[in-house]
């Protein structure tokens with residue numbers, strides 16, 4: 423097996439300097455105290471990449487992915503361990519880092535491509551392709567300081583991929599630029615792959631990585647915890663991440679629940695809850711608990727876009743009421759109202775005479791087709807004229823994740839046909 427990249431037992435630390443001036447007491451007591459701390463970012467990482475393979479690096483923010491890529495390009499050096507790289511490397515790490523702002527796009531192409539080792543003649547042969555891929559024909563003679571960040575990036579990307587590298591190192595390129603350019607980059611990656619270029623790519627776009635990579639390596643706090651088939655590693659990573667997200671949202675919800683339980687008991691609820699939620703109403707039909715359950719009946723705070731769920735409200739009827747309506751509304755974290763309905767709108771009759779004191783209301787949603795993001799659920803009980811018994815905003819928070827990179831507020835079920 424021929425390896426393009428061999429990373430052997432790499433250790434890398436960064437020195438963090440303490441800028442704070444010491445107090446007099448510290449000066450007297452700790453005269454020799456060090457002014458810096460060592461942060462070990464990579465702790466004994468081994469990673470060999472077979473020639474012609476595409477490998478994706480995943481991991482949480484700060485896990486060391488970019489540092490590992492920078493070590494491969496020799497922008498920085500390890501404190502311990504060795505790296506061998508065989509072949510011409512082109513990297514898309516600090517895009518456009520070598521550009522001169524006062525020079526035109528054209529002049530920068532020549533300078534930048536020369537840094538990658540291309541001769542003037544070679545660049546002459548590729549110049550049209552570089553300009554056309556960057557879509558900057560009209561602006562190629564303007565100084566790059568007049569470019570927007572997107573234009574800057576397109577030019578840098580276009581140069582880096584046209585130097586025909588043996589090894590391509592990419593950091594998050596699939597997540598920048600507009601959607602069209604992202605698609606172009608993605609297709610370009612695929613054509614590199616089919617030409618036998620070795621690619622190492624760092625991205626948080628798990629769906630794209632899964633489609634592009636032969637293998638995924640997962641870094642966690644500076645160590646390689648898993649490496650293998652993309653679908654398996656990404657699946658495991660997602661499960662852990664959504665578990666952590668679940669815990670975080672659960673903790674937020676717990677605080678909200680404690681606030682709600684301090685109020686209630688049939689008293690007038692015309693009050694404002696602390697925190698982000700508000701609550702009002704006369705308390706006749708009090709909402710005491712709200713949960714969102716998955717298809718197994720488990721309480722969850724993180725759902726995949728399209729997953730089924732059941733919103734369950736536990737209510738207490740403290741007084742007889744003439745009419746009763748149960749309602750829900752979903753808001754995105756930025757307060758965008760995404761959806762709202764109630765039993766009255768849905769023409770679901772509520773028989774107030776026949777209800778016990780304790781009521782359970784379930785709303786089953788076949789497909790929770792909200793886009794990736796954070797949401798909160800408002801719940802309400804009121805009479806048929808909308809006079810509130812118990813109205814609670816921001817009652818349950820939940821998040822949605824998605825593998826599909828469509829955009830907007832919600833996913834509309836659809837099919838394409840091209841005739």
Ligand SMILES: Nc1ncnc2c1ncn2[C@@H]1O[C@H](COP(=O)(O)OP(=O)(O)OP(=O)(O)O)[C@@H](O)[C@H]1O
Nearest residue numbers: 436437461463481482483484485486487488489490
């Ligand atoms: N030059 C530097 N000096 C000091 N600390 C640094 C330096 N570069 C990176 N770090 C730190 O090293 C850790 C790992 O950073 P790195 O950029 O490799 O992580 P990452 O996995 O790529 O994260 P992200 O997904 O956020 O890009 C972070 O805690 C970061 O703050």
